[in-house]
Amino acid sequence: MRFVETRPPSFPQAPVDVLLQPIPGERWQVLCGDAGHWRVGIYSPPEACIADCGELERHDCPELFLLLSGHVTLVLSDGTCGVRELPLQTGQPVLVETPHTAYCPDGPHSGTCFVVERDAFDTEYRRPADWGQ
DSSP: OEEEEEOSSOSOOOOSSSOOOOOTTOSEEEEEEETTTEEEEEEOOOOOSGGGOOOEEEESSOEEEEEEESOOEEEEEOSSSOEEEEEOOTTOOEEEOSSEEEEOTTSTTOOEEEEEEESSEEEEEEOGGGGGO
16 A cells, blocks of 8 residues: 655646647646646556556545547446446546546557546555455
């Protein structure tokens, strides 16, 4: 188990009124935000199957996932030391509060999500089997 604190400013300065350029092949890229409120980023996991997902994370606040392209499957704790899978659908946002991670079933970084989260939060990481204890 490990803990990570995220505190403002937790996002880079971004130019306004221009297209932002995410870097392909990165797991998580924070793009911009509003200090003390929210930050947004692009998420594209390198894991290609559920067996590759060694730990789940849980923030102390919800976060929103929106599939932009490809295929991404969320892996969610079922609360009893197991997990369930939730394949994301393009254009259908999901608000996540449970411990989670994700994978791209078509191969590393083959799917991309837009993610919205707070500018300040705490995250706990554990193996999936440890979330039901």
